[in-house]
Amino acid sequence: MSHNRRARRAPQEEEDASKLKFGEDFEGEEFLFISEVHLLLQKTPEHQKNTPVYQKTAKYVELFTKFHNEESVREIRKTLMRHKLHKYELVQLANLCCDEVEEANLCKKSDEEIRSMLDDIGQLKKFQT
Template sequence: MARSGVCRHTPAQPHATLNIQLHYRNHSQCHLARLLSRRDQSCDTSTTSSLPRKPTPTINLNSASPPTMAGPSTTSTLPQRTSRRRPLPTGDEEAYQHLKLGNMTHEQALSPAEVTLMLERLEDAAPHKNHTEVYYKTREYCKTFSRFRDEQAIGQVNQITSNLTVRGLGIVEFERCQLATLCCDSVEEARTLIPSLEGKISDEELENVLNEISKLRDFS
């Protein structure tokens, strides 16, 4: 016999019902999170719009002076230079057979004896004047290496050596000063220590000059 067509309803399984509940719960939580996020954004926007905005500072790039900053001033005034600048070396200074003295070629040269005499005259003119440490060191150095003590002898040596520079021999101030400073005992020694004299003065004349200088030396 055929069964009567009765539609039976199959009850839902427990695990399927739990999955549906979890799905709706997660969906509700996501929707609630979106609502809270929108509310927070609207609050931030309203709060920001209600605060006064500070003007943005502008910097003029064409200005010659830099923008000033807060704080104590660090500007200082440098003292004015009173001494003469030392000339830069040209790189070709040489006191050998061919003299290359640069800017000092035509400058006056002084022997230690001449410097000592000059400093003594300065002290006599201002006896109570206080000098610098460099001054006193220079004075002691020149006194130590001075070959002549008497003022008259210093003047005679200067005259003997200066005559060589005005005779057209080619002898310059530097070489004159070297002859008065070194007081060489022989022509060979003079030409060795002052090689630029070669070809400017004969051995006989140079020997006469050295003998005249030697007579005026102070060996004390």
């Protein structure tokens, strides 16, 4: 009998973002949208900005950020949280800023609810200062 037995682990459930199933690494974690990451990177001390990872990340978020100031970023999160979305759905809507209901593809929301959310996002994007 070997003393080097490996502990058996229960099989993990398959991850599937389309079904809002995420691995245990994401349990209890928050998801940030690109505009939030952009704001966080702006607050990084200068001496920490010279790494390749920082540079690539900053370039990516600059390209894809939709909301450019703290007030807009706070307001979009607050607005979408009122719709009781899964945290992943909230982030996807804020990142993509879809125009059409079909693009949003949310799991458990009616077309009318999705349209309302997209209208809210559009208004916030249009009027950000």
